[in-house]
Amino acid sequence: MSISLPVDIHSIKGFLAAHEGEALYxxxxxxxxxxxxxxxxxxxxxxxxxxxxxxxxxxxxxYAVDHHRGSEEHQRGEEYHDPDLYDEGARLMDSFRTFRRNIRAANLEDWVVPIVASSAVAARYWNTPLSLVFIDGGHSREAAITDYRCWARHIVPGGYLAIHDIFPDPNDGGQAPYEIYKLALASAQFELVEMVDTLGILRRV
Structure with missing residues (x-):
């Protein structure tokens, strides 16, 4: 299946490599x-x-879950802070306006349900079975484990769990996504399908 995206994907801010994006598609x-x-x-x-x-x-x-206040590394003074996404009035990072503009430009509003909340809040009364969960939220250990515990249990048998930024070597990157990747495999509920760059794709057995 060939990929035809409705916008110039390279113009969209983000940290997803092209091969990883194509795999998600x-x-x-x-x-x-x-x-x-x-x-x-x-x-x-x-x-x-x-x-x-x-x-x-x-x-x-x-469903697109994000509080849109940024992770630790997006805050003022941190490595990945983007001043264009900083709301001076609220004195907070806010990516939601840019997100909505990009989804509208791509004509995808009828296929995306934004949920502006943390995982813990969004998942509190969640009951909808999911065929695919992609985790690329906060990269602190607490945030990553919360994301995994909130959503992995809703994946149907045969469904997929995809985790971004998996770095087995600590010298290459943060370890929180790798930790939840190992948790998923250790649970015996998931099996590895493939790795695409730093994207781990697992299937619920």
Whole structure:
């Protein structure tokens, strides 16, 4: 299945490599035929556009969970702070306006349900089975484990769990995504399908 995206994906702010985005597209195209997809950590919508474009093709739906206040590394004075996404009036980082603009420009508003909340809040009364969960939220240990515990249990048998920024070597990057990747495998509920760059794709058995 060839990829045809509705916008210039390279113009969208984000940290997802092209090969990883293409893998998410194909994964969402397969999974959305069996139920809803969900991502944690939308930022400005790069991963959302990859996944929702596939959902649109399959008449599926993507829930996009993000509080849009940024992770630790996005705050003022931190390595990945972007002043264009800082709300001077509120004195807070806010990526939601940019996210909405990008999703509208991609004509994907009917296939994306933004949930502006943390994982813990969004998942509190969640009951919808999910065919795909993509975790790319906060990279602190607490945030990553919370994301995993909130959403992995809602994945249907045969559904997928995708985790971004997996670095087995601590010299290459933070360890929190790798920790939840190991937790998923140790649970015996998930098996590894493939690794695409730093994107781990697992299937619920």
């Amino acid at each position: 194909h994964l969402a195209a397969e999974a959305s035929g069996s139920g809803a997809c969900l991502e944690v950590g939308s930022y400005c919508g790069k991963s959302t556009i990859y996944m929702a474009t596939a959902c649109k093709l399959m008449n599926g739906l993507l």
